[in-house]
Amino acid sequence: MDLPEHLVEQFRAVAQERVARIEAAWAQVLVAVDDDASNQLHREVHTLKGESRMLGFTDIHLVCHKLEDLLEVARARGYAVDDDFDLSVNMALRFMTMLARKKIGSHLGGIDLPGFIRQIDQVLSESRPEVSRTRSGNLVAVNRISGAPVVPSALREKLAPIALDTFIEYASALGARRDRLRGSWFALREMIGLQRAIVGPAQLLKLKSNAHALAKELGKQVEVSFALASVEVTAEVLSAVDVATLHLARNAVDHGIETTAERIAASKPASGKISLRGGLRGDRLVLELEDDGRGIQWDRVRARAVELGISRTAVDALDHDRLIELLCQPGFSTRTEATDISGRGVGLDAVRGAVVELGGTLTATSVEGSGTTWKVSIPVPSLTVHGHVIRPAGCGFSVLLDARWIPTPHHPDDRVLDLAAELGIGTGASGELLAFERGDLRIAVPCERAAIAGQGRRLIATPPSSIGEVVVIDSVEALLIRVERLLAL
């Protein structure tokens, strides 16, 4: 059946607008993981896929389908993708623009669509084939989803300076040497690169269904509400938050929320309430999970502590904070029997372990008869560095100076910092001196062009003692330099 021409023309125009929006959102997520841009990206592609199928643009539908696969992988990797991957996404968008202009059923000319689809498949097969396809629409922690080996933090710290050196060698190399080093750099980047994720309502949605299912199983009623601001974090933080909130919510349903009969007898609403709220507070992610259940029964906690061998006198001297700490110790439970639901100890030690491992804290306040509020606080490293992007002469890559450095007119007394020479990759003698000051320190860097304001997305975290780390500026890898370390000040 032929479609009315005006509908087809309308689709062509809409498709090209959608492609433009997809392109903008793709550029945005490459700079910094943005939940809104990520969601828009997937929504636009999915919508275009549906529209193209409906209107008989089967080629666009096919490319959309493959693009969705690419975007799923990219999202699972926190949008830390390599050049080939970026190229495939960009080319897919170009393909769709071209296909949208062609008449239905017309000869495709020199377009080798099957060949392009094969190339996408190859990129997909090389990009963590174990990443499972999810339709949740959420950013996910790749390590948990993919089953990819998790690099222990100690090893990660050891490898980070090696990765930094490898990047400098790779980025400054030419010809075959560059191609050879590219593989080493990409392998290290893949292994220890920061995996980005978002903590927000969409990511923790399963907590609701989980709590509802558990409540139903226990013959209880519960309402779960969120008041969460989305925060960009590392996948490790998302993973810890995932573990913590899920365990605490299950705990609340299993131990905190009373049965319907008990609640009615206590003059409470029949349905218990669990609320999860929080967001970024300074440089920490702070989440509070509150229930209106029976609260922690402090006498039972004290009695259990005595059972475990702590003297009655010592136990009586413990305040609620100390009792909470005891409650989070392995093997400590006030339950007389392990349950099928959460077992003895109810995973509080696991919750505390996951949070503490990232330098966080787990605390609680509780009032018997009224409920408990658990508070998870985890430091969140800044994933973006603002500053000045310069192109040091002789380096072959851009460098980011953080925003504490202020551009200033060059003065003859400035300390000349030839970055190419300092990094041992050449000389910047021919460059124009760009001066910066920070407090009493003034430097002049030989550069190929003027500095511009910019921001770098951290790629591989290094300790502050390192001379720098690799960042991504507008989808291009660059080097964040810690001048004071480079000059050993």
Add this chain to the structure above:
Amino acid sequence: MSEWGGVPAVRESGFAAEVTSVEPLVLVMRGNADATVETALGELVEQLHRLAAAQHARVVRVDLSQVEFMNASSLNAFTLWLTLIEELPAADRYVLRFTLDPKRLWQHRSLRTLSCFASELVEVEP
């Protein structure tokens, strides 16, 4: 900024693209092309296309052998170029013949992808 045949050269830091011959048309690039050169490269391509169309060129040679790297956004200049060629009447279309460095694997990967876009319009010199 120099120009040849009315096509201005692109000379950004670390990257250069310029027409070095008008008959036959030859575009030579060298250095690293990142997002900062995308606009300038796009403008060069549009002007070079106009020149090629006016000359009824059959082939435009593009020498990438001295290009260290081009990211996806700068490679978009070539898809724009192919789109412009596709829009010409069939008899007026010309071929982009690329010269690559056999040791730079990224060039071959990128050209494979690019040739899917318009296989009849892309040639790679052996």
